[in-house]
Amino acid sequence: MTVIIKLLHLIDSLNNKLGWMFAFLLVPMGLIVIVDVTLRYGFNKGSMWAYETSMFIYGGYIVLAGAYTLLHKGHVNVDIVYGGLSPRVRAILDVLTASLFFLFMWYLFTHALGHTINSWQIRETTNTPWHPPIYPLRTTLPVACILLMLQGFAKFVRDLHMALTGRELPDG
Numbered sequence: 001m002t003v004i005i006k007l008l009h010l011i012d013s014l015n016n017k018l019g020w021m022f023a024f025l026l027v028p029m030g031l032i033v034i035v036d037v038t039l040r041y042g043f044n045k046g047s048m049w050a051y052e053t054s055m056f057i058y059g060g061y062i063v064l065a066g067a068y069t070l071l072h073k074g075h076v077n078v079d080i081v082y083g084g085l086s087p088r089v090r091a092i093l094d095v096l097t098a099s100l101f102f103l104f105m106w107y108l109f110t111h112a113l114g115h116t117i118n119s120w121q122i123r124e125t126t127n128t129p130w131h132p133p134i135y136p137l138r139t140t141l142p143v144a145c146i147l148l149m150l151q152g153f154a155k156f157v158r159d160l161h162m163a164l165t166g167r168e169l170p171d172g
Contacts, residue, residue, distance in 0.1 A: 004157060005170065011154040012071055015147055019068025022061055029057040048130045056132070060140040067147035070155065091162035098156045105152065109145035116142050 036050030069075055077083070082090060118124075119135040126134055161169040 008154045008157060008169070011150045015067040015071045015151050018147065019065055019071070022064045022068070025057050025061045029054045029061070032057070048128075049132070052126065052128060052130060052132060056134075056137050060137055063140050063144040064147070066144055067151040070148060070151045087168075088162055088166050091159040094159040095156065095163050098152070098159070101152055102149065105145055105149050109142055109149070112138070112141035112145060 032050050032054045036047050036054070039050075040046040082093070085093070116135070116138045119138040124134050124138070125131040158169050161167070
C-alpha cells in the first residue's frame, strides 16, 4: 500500500509543481499584451507577432493547467446534486464514470499525438504573414493528456479506496 501512496504523492507533486510553473506563463503573456496595446494605441504601431504569441501562450497554459485543476478539484461538477451526496457515494459515482474519462482522454491523446507528429514532420506554421511555427504549441495537447491521465489515475485510486472502505486513502 505504501508504494501506491508514494506513487500517488509523486503524481500529485508533479502536477502541482508543473501547474505553478505553467501559471507563470501568464506573466509574459500579460507583458506582450501590454506592449502591443501600448504600441498600437500609444504610437499607432501595431505588431505582427504579439497577438499570435499571446494566443499561443494562453492556449498552452489552458491545456497544460488541466491536471493541476483536477488535482485541486477545480473542474466543474453539477454541485446541486453531487455536492449533497456523501463522500463515499461521490466516490462510487466517480469510479463508475472513470472509464468515460479515460476513454475520452485516450482518444484525445492518440488523435492529438498524430496531429503533433505530423506538425513536427512538416514544420507547420500558421497562415499569417508572420508564419510562426505552430508545432511546439501542438505538443502541449498530448503532454497535457498524459498529465491529466496520470492525475485521473491518482483520483481513481483514491475514489476506489473511498468507495470500498468509506475512508480516505492515508497520505503516507
